Amino acid sequence: MSHHDGKMILFLGDGMGGRDVPSLGGRTCLEAADTPCLDTVARLGASGMMYLAGPGVPVGSDTAHMTLVGYDPFTQYRGRGPFEARGVGLEVRPGDVAFRCNFSTLDDEGRITDRRAGHIKSGTAELAAALMERCKGGLDGVQVFFKASVEHRAALVLRGEGLDYRVTDVDPHDVGLAPAVCRPAPDVPDEARAAAQKTADLVNRFVEIAREVFGGHEVNRERREKGLPPANVALPRGAGEAVHLKPFAEIHDGLSGAMIVEVDLVRGLGLYAGMDVLDVDGATGGADTDEIAIARAVADNTGRYDVILCNIKAPDLGGHDSDARAKVRAIEKVDHAIGFLLDTVNWGSTTIMVGADHCTPVSAGDHTGDAVPVVFYGNGVRRDLVEVYCERTAASGGVGQLTGAQVVPLLRNFAGRVTKFGA
């Protein structure tokens, strides 16, 4: 008898899907990894293939997770900035233009010598407060909000009339260069060009003010005395316009949702979507993350939330670094986490989907729009004939081909958390 008030877990190995790797004998990293627990899930569950946002669309972390939790990225995504800002703890309102920022180090000629200001550990709150004091009257009638987060991370929000988010990054993403001048983006339509120019001008002024305020600040005097690189500029990037997103619970008929994820951008999306975002001690977002601590947090919270989305970042890192061995080891960490859940969760009342938010093949070194293998297991799931979890076997699985937007509806179906459509 399947349970009618079931709990749901989306468990993602970030970028876990891939392509054939010559150095692994033509196997994918998933095939080369030792994954007894993932294979158990495949053997006892039902597999399928997922194109997050359609065949061939290489989604980012933000757009992938948007579609998984119930938003249409093609109409509701306007840049990462609002998610970054929300993740840093800034309020973001529809119409705001928001940016991720780094505290960085400039040399005397104004060239960037450290994009992360020596991974600055303290003093950024004071720097941000001093900058906010200077900007408290706004710039040209536009309100300015700036907040520091962990280490070098910060965010900027502009709130006012006549702004446009289609502007270029100030952060040149490389050292030895001066901060780039913010300009209207190449793809900005003619009717929005004036607003984009106004926004770019404001951003450039903001950067100048940050240089002035940070340059002479006590925090940086102390850092110089200690031989540490000063945090003497803030570099905005990833501009985005905030749009109204219905809260997760409203989209999903009152179901409560939580995220246990390691990427700030996705944490910000979770907060933006009105989900609880849970912290896990030992979740580093790196190859050294404590996957058992993450799995325990998932297991411990299945009673508190209807839907938990969990993402372990490490496989994606191996993919971006084109490091097949690192990716294989990271996938084995995901397998350990799944093993913990297999032993711990009450599968009579819980349904899980294990998958990935996109492929990050080591051969591509970036996200691709290839299908990712997924497997559903637990309460309500009809077992299929697939016995192994990998890209090749999942293609003949029982759930068939899905988009990202179809995952929560299918989980809700298995969990008995959906109302009959019709009579």
Next chain:
Amino acid sequence: MSHHDGKMILFLGDGMGGRDVPSLGGRTCLEAADTPCLDTVARLGASGMMYLAGPGVPVGSDTAHMTLVGYDPFTQYRGRGPFEARGVGLEVRPGDVAFRCNFSTLDDEGRITDRRAGHIKSGTAELAAALMERCKGGLDGVQVFFKASVEHRAALVLRGEGLDYRVTDVDPHDVGLAPAVCRPAPDVPDEARAAAQKTADLVNRFVEIAREVFGGHEVNRERREKGLPPANVALPRGAGEAVHLKPFAEIHDGLSGAMIVEVDLVRGLGLYAGMDVLDVDGATGGADTDEIAIARAVADNTGRYDVILCNIKAPDLGGHDSDARAKVRAIEKVDHAIGFLLDTVNWGSTTIMVGADHCTPVSAGDHTGDAVPVVFYGNGVRRDLVEVYCERTAASGGVGQLTGAQVVPLLRNFAGRVTKFGA
């Protein structure tokens, strides 16, 4: 390492998919054909099933190729005429109403005795010039353009206010009948009926004028003397309204596209879409076509274009003729062409999709909306577990189920020619 600036080939056997054939022991023509090269592609590549415009929609050559190269046939297709006219070399502007025409032979009672005027080889340019001379002032304020093409083929374009393309064919598609009177089509909506009536009246006058001009023309006097059927009328059919189609390169972020195809209608679409349409000596469009010459042209041009679409017509002819043996032989020609490409193309930097534009089952004798098997191979493609190319095996392939519109995006993904959507 996958190549990030890859080339793409869409290789189609026209109408190559089919249904079970009792005379082939229940096999499809694809299964009965000897196709070692197609099977190699399947074994080393990733298969799937494609519904060009949706399950059960039996597309034409024009609508199938429209969706493959990036247009939505449901909103952008308004009849074949504009593609035919463009293929003949007539200029076509948005709003024009265009027709394919045949030079045909009428007897003294005005009945059609030969729809193709004895496959007339010469003199049609003179006939067309004489007709254009008579129509140069326009008809009722509507400009008239008529141009002869190869043999009996020609096209007509009407340009002016208050026209509508929903009118019936003058060509009755059979001999022994008089040319049909052009009328508003049965499905023309009330608000367009007057425009369709005006258009039909113009077409009927055009046919009358063609009879007058051609009847006494020197070209036909000579033909009668030689015992050849005179080309003493032009019969319009396939009316269509020209709509603006964005060029292929504009749809696909600057990628260049070329067609190597054997069907005039598709050649016209290619030109209409701003693609280069390449000629191949020996490409006859028939069962005797030189498939190796076609394959060589594809291989020779992969360096010059980002995307090449190639179509070998012969399998479709066997399907329309309900001739299973002819279709099997034609499929074997496609296999030879694929074999040439396997030996010739640099697959480290090139991705191919092999498939069909629709099924033409010999049991149906026409296009059907069944899924066609497709297979992707080469740069970026993750091998799946399918080992044979046919309708039945492709169903469990790694790329899953696609629409025609998803093919180029998926090819671009494999070829590394797409920008990440999100961050």
